Amino acid sequence: MGTSINDPNEIRDTDVVFDCPYCSKSLAIDVRGSGLVIACPDCGEQVQVPIPEGLEIADLDVATGDEGVRIIHLRELLLSAQLRVRELEEELEGLRQRRDMLEQLRAENTVRYDVLGRELDNIQRSLGRIGEVVASATETARRVSGIVEPV
Numbered sequence: 001m002g003t004s005i006n007d008p009n010e011i012r013d014t015d016v017v018f019d020c021p022y023c024s025k026s027l028a029i030d031v032r033g034s035g036l037v038i039a040c041p042d043c044g045e046q047v048q049v050p051i052p053e054g055l056e057i058a059d060l061d062v063a064t065g066d067e068g069v070r071i072i073h074l075r076e077l078l079l080s081a082q083l084r085v086r087e088l089e090e091e092l093e094g095l096r097q098r099r100d101m102l103e104q105l106r107a108e109n110t111v112r113y114d115v116l117g118r119e120l121d122n123i124q125r126s127l128g129r130i131g132e133v134v135a136s137a138t139e140t141a142r143r144v145s146g147i148v149e150p151v
């Protein structure tokens with residue numbers, strides 16, 4: 001297994017780059033060294049090589065040569081696809097919330113129209129009653145005046 005620590009100036013595609021938790025030195029190591037405990041070349045402390053996100057330790061067992069590089073690249077593709085899916089899910093969730101908000105708004109407006117409709121009905125009925133009262137008062141006034149001032 002190639003677990004030798006590489007020169008950070010020659011970082012390869014398949015290297016894991018991380019800082020030593022003890023001395024903060026930037027370390028680069030072949031991805032196949034992920035999960036292994038190594039001695040930091042700078043401070044000598046025992047540090048565990050991190051496992052890159054999206055990579056599984058089981059991949060590393062079979063990750064040899066070109067096949068390993070292919071698996072690592074497929075993992076990267078998978079990870080970016082998963083990130084894209086997550087983004088789309090968030091976008092979808094945002095759209096759902098917007099739809100729900102609009103539906104709620106529409107429902108509220110319907111209620112508002114409903115209330116308005118009922119108020120208009122009430123007003124209409126009131127106007128009708130007022131009309132009847134006015135008509136009856138006019139009739140009464142006409143009859144009264146007919147009595148008082150015969151036509």
Ligand SMILES: [Zn+2]
Nearest residue numbers: 020023040043
């Ligand atoms: Zn160190």
